[in-house]
Amino acid sequence: MSATPEAWPRPYWQPSDETIVLHFYVFGRFADELAIPAARYASAGLPEGVQLQRFAHAALRDWEGYPLKGALGELLKEDAPAAFDLAHAAPDVLVVRGELADRDSLDYLRDTLGVLAGLLDVGGRAILDPQILTLFDPDAWRRHYLVPGGAPPRNHVLILRHPDEGEGRSHVRTRGLRKFGRPDLSLRHVPDAHAGQAGMLCERLAELQALGARFVEGQPMEVEGLPGELVAHPGGGRDDPQFNNTHVAFDWPV
Known part of the structure; x- marks a missing residue:
């Protein structure tokens, strides 16, 4: 069943030249044909400007920006060892990233979070939010972000x-x-x-x-x-x- 999207307004919005940046890594095992049940979470799909890229995990491990190594990797392993092990062992990595012009609603965030929630239902084992240096296992991510009416900005x-x-x-x-x-x-x-x-x-x-x-x-x-x-x-x-x-x-x- 699909949930009905509710608007996520920005009641104090003032236009700016700033850019919205979204960036997440989803570690897991995914089918070759990826069907994401985003509508289940009141999402219309990824907003225009946000893309999903798929990588074999092995191909990323030597990448300079690979997030599970170096100082960030040590921080994530110390902070969430169980989630780190799930992410490290996953064969696939999906990168959700994009930049958007400033806008007067948070519907773009609602839709992106709905896609991420859907990915947890079809093989996702851990989600990294590098902007807050935090790695979540599925239960922790759902508790943190799948809050009725939208998770608070905090x-x-x-x-x-x-x-x-x-x-x-x-x-x-x-x-x-x-x-x-x-x-x-x-x-x-x-x-x-x-x-x-x-x-x-x-x-x-x-x-x-x-x-x-x-x-x-x-x-x-x-x-x-x-x-x-x-x-x-x-x-x-x-x-x-x-x-x-x-x-x-x-x-x-x-």
């Missing part, structure tokens, strides 16, 4: 914390907002005691951006409990290894 974004310049300071940032055609977030010089607050703020700002909001240079933002305003400074680019994306920087007021 599920699509990784929030990270690193030591920053200055004793007792942290850098709190995101990865993954390219899925929404929006820059990632960077909160610098956060006192360690406020790191939890900064993480929650990143979550709220990521949701606003996923639903279409944008920040412009010099835009002030008042946050309850802070001694001063946060001021937005967009910048960066896809070649920045911390984000693989543009980002909006905010300096934590002191």
Whole structure:
């Protein structure tokens, strides 16, 4: 049976020149003739601009960008060893990737996730979301993404914390907002005691951006409990290894 698609609107959408980037690896064993039951998950199929490519896993293992080796491979193996073993042993790899112009709904994401869910039903054993550095087995992926009404934006974004310049300071940032055609977030010089607050703020700002909001240079933002305003400074680019994306920087007021 097919589910009826529901619109995934972006109520705060403001047009931008940013590009939406989708990128997933599906590891498994697939029939030669691939029939994907995407309609079961309220998907109209992959949106225009997003393609599915099929590879023999053995042919990818020596590729420079092969995600199951090197630093990323070690991270994935440590974080999800069972899913890593399933992915590593799979004979086939499907790569779902594409770039789209910014748009006023998230229907493109609904449709892509529906295709990925369908691939799990026809032989998929693990899905890698490299934009959030996470490898899922089928059950974990369904719990994370197949949420009634659509998974919340937080599920699509990784929030990270690193030591920053200055004793007792942290850098709190995101990865993954390219899925929404929006820059990632960077909160610098956060006192360690406020790191939890900064993480929650990143979550709220990521949701606003996923639903279409944008920040412009010099835009002030008042946050309850802070001694001063946060001021937005967009910048960066896809070649920045911390984000693989543009980002909006905010300096934590002191």
